[in-house]
Amino acid sequence: MKDIDSLIVKYLDNEAADEEKAMLDEWINFSQDNKHYFNRMVKAWEQSRIYLQDEGSTGKRFLRFRQLLHQGRLRRIAYGSSAAAAVALIVLAIRFFVPSPVVVLLSEAAFDQKKEVVMPDGSVVWLNKNSRIQYPEDFVSHRKVYLTGEAYFDVTENRGRPFVVETSDLTVRVLGTRFVVTDYNDEEVAEAVLESGKIQLVTQKTGEAFLLHPGQMASHNRTLGETRLESVDARHFTDWIKNRLVFENTDLKDVFMQLEKWYGIKIKCADAAFLQTPVSLTVDVETKEEILNTLQMVVPFIWRPEPNHGERSPTVTVLPALPH
Amino acid sequence: MDSEYFKIIYKKYFNVLHAYSLRIVLNEEVAEDIVQEVFLECWNRRRSIDVAKSMKPYLYTLARTKSIDYLRKAENKNLSFSEVETRLDQLFFETLALDDPVDTGEMGQIIEKTILSLPPKCKKVFLLSRKNGMKNKQIAELLDLSVKAVEKHITKAVKQIRLVLEEKGYLPFFLIFFLSFYKTWRIFPF
Numbered sequence: 009m010k011d012i013d014s015l016i017v018k019y020l021d022n023e024a025a026d027e028e029k030a031m032l033d034e035w036i037n038f039s040q041d042n043k044h045y046f047n048r049m050v051k052a053w054e055q056s057r058i059y060l061q062d063e064g065s066t067g068k069r070f071l072r073f074r075q076l077l078h079q080g081r082l083r084r085i086a087y088g089s090s091a092a093a094a095v096a097l098i099v100l101a102i103r104f105f106v107p108s109p110v111v112v113l114l115s116e117a118a119f120d121q122k123k124e125v126v127m128p129d130g131s132v133v134w135l136n137k138n139s140r141i142q143y144p145e146d147f148v149s150h151r152k153v154y155l156t157g158e159a160y161f162d163v164t165e166n167r168g169r170p171f172v173v174e175t176s177d178l179t180v181r182v183l184g185t186r187f188v189v190t191d192y193n194d195e196e197v198a199e200a201v202l203e204s205g206k207i208q209l210v211t212q213k214t215g216e217a218f219l220l221h222p223g224q225m226a227s228h229n230r231t232l233g234e235t236r237l238e239s240v241d242a243r244h245f246t247d248w249i250k251n252r253l254v255f256e257n258t259d260l261k262d263v264f265m266q267l268e269k270w271y272g273i274k275i276k277c278a279d280a281a282f283l284q285t286p287v288s289l290t291v292d293v294e295t296k297e298e299i300l301n302t303l304q305m306v307v308p309f310i311w312r313p314e315p316n317h318g319e320r321s322p323t324v325t326v327l328p329a330l331p332h
Numbered sequence: 333m334d335s336e337y338f339k340i341i342y343k344k345y346f347n348v349l350h351a352y353s354l355r356i357v358l359n360e361e362v363a364e365d366i367v368q369e370v371f372l373e374c375w376n377r378r379r380s381i382d383v384a385k386s387m388k389p390y391l392y393t394l395a396r397t398k399s400i401d402y403l404r405k406a407e408n409k410n411l412s413f414s415e416v417e418t419r420l421d422q423l424f425f426e427t428l429a430l431d432d433p434v435d436t437g438e439m440g441q442i443i444e445k446t447i448l449s450l451p452p453k454c455k456k457v458f459l460l461s462r463k464n465g466m467k468n469k470q471i472a473e474l475l476d477l478s479v480k481a482v483e484k485h486i487t488k489a490v491k492q493i494r495l496v497l498e499e500k501g502y503l504p505f506f507l508i509f510f511l512s513f514y515k516t517w518r519i520f521p522f
Contacts, residue, residue, distance in 0.1 A: 050427040069368070
């Protein structure tokens with residue numbers, strides 16, 4: 009059996025010579041058991057290809073796939089008669105990705121879902137819940153995006169054409185980088201967090217300019233008109249893109265803030281001392297009820313949903329169970 | 333089929349479909365374009381694809397059809413694939429195109445654990461082969477081993493995965509074959 013295993017694997021990896029293939033074929037057709045054994049080896053081989061693949065390179069291919077949808081053509085090979093069919097389906101696909109061709113294009117994520125948008129230049133924008141972007145039709149020559157809410161940008165580098173993100177209070181100018189901008193109109197603070205690359209941030213009202221380095225966050229307080237720079241762990245701010253939130257010794261206050269964005273809810277809690285309790289947890293696919301119930305076991309508190317009077321986001325009230 | 337689901341399917345099967353197409357067209361870039369086309373076609377038909385049924389047989393069949401189509405159209409190549417495709421190749425295709433057992437998300441962990449339990453050299457060789465996509469000869473040169481030794485390590489790893497998957501009930505002793513899907517998909521012109 010030993011040599012047979014190696015023959016099978018060589019065949020599967022396309023490393024077998026013709027004589028070896030012939031030998032294997034003969035062996036397989038010798039009995040049903042041999043054939044079944046071959047089947048199981050194929051499955052094991054296939055699973056190893058699936059689960060051990062390099063996710064980075066598959067990710068790149070997926071990015072190219074989305075660019076193909078936009079460009080409407082395959083770069084390298086032409087297929088003769090099947091090319092017409094490929095073009096037809098690409099046209100359909102573009103309709104799905106980009107709304108009708110008006111002067112300003114709009115992409116919007118509803119209050120309970122996140123959304124991924126591929127821009128015509130290949131940049132990718134992940135919109136958090138309750139967020140939207142608008143951009144001009146000739147985006148490729150004027151890379152400018154108007155944002156309400158929160159979005160993570162993975163910008164395609166193009167030194168000749170800066171990528172600009174505008175919100176009601178901030179202007180962020182980019183060369184090619186990954187960063188998050190948060191500006192919900194009903195929140196007091198607008199933020200930009202830089203993961204890699206370099207961005208320049210200008211406040212609309214005062215015209216102050218800041219240069220951000222990776223791992224830095226600029227937070228702009230609308231009411232006071234003040235802007236602060238601080239060092240942060242960028243992952244805490246970009247986790248929502250990955251469909252996973254990780255907290256390590258994070259203040260309950262920040263945990264609640266992230267959960268609010270994650271679930272599109274409001275969490276009310278008036279006890280400032282209680283909000284400083286550090287907690288560690290990972291949120292994956294749990295519902296908000298499940299996660300609040302899990303949190304209760306770590307930090308004693310009670311919570312209840314507030315009756316909804318037509319507000320955009322449901323509200324939950326949290327009360328510490330123990331006096332401080 | 334929504335875009336989230338599509339992305340999961342894409343990321344799961346791209347690599348293995350690429351490996352399959354490459355056997356036929358023998359050109360990395362052509363194989364990549366073919367698999368991208370397979371997914372373009374899937375994306376286009378997403379509204380009519382029933383998510384409850386597995387897409388796997390469909391994906392493999394499309395990859396096979398398109399690869400053979402490419403060979404037919406490539407210049408200076410008049411041989412049809414049926415002349416090159418052996419009985420063994422057909423059995424391989426039919427096995428691959430079979431549906432996977434339902435994966436509750438455990439499969440990846442099982443395989444990862446199995447790999448971690450392999451002897452260090454075997455693990456290294458296998459990861460270079462699977463993750464880095466290196467050919468046996470390249471691995472042999474890199475690690476200063478004989479090609480035979482590399483083959484031995486890879487065989488051991490695949491065999492170990494087979495054993496563990498069998499133990500966990502993911503690989504029934506015999507797989508049900510020649511299901512109707514194969515006939516259904518024969519509407520494609522090959």
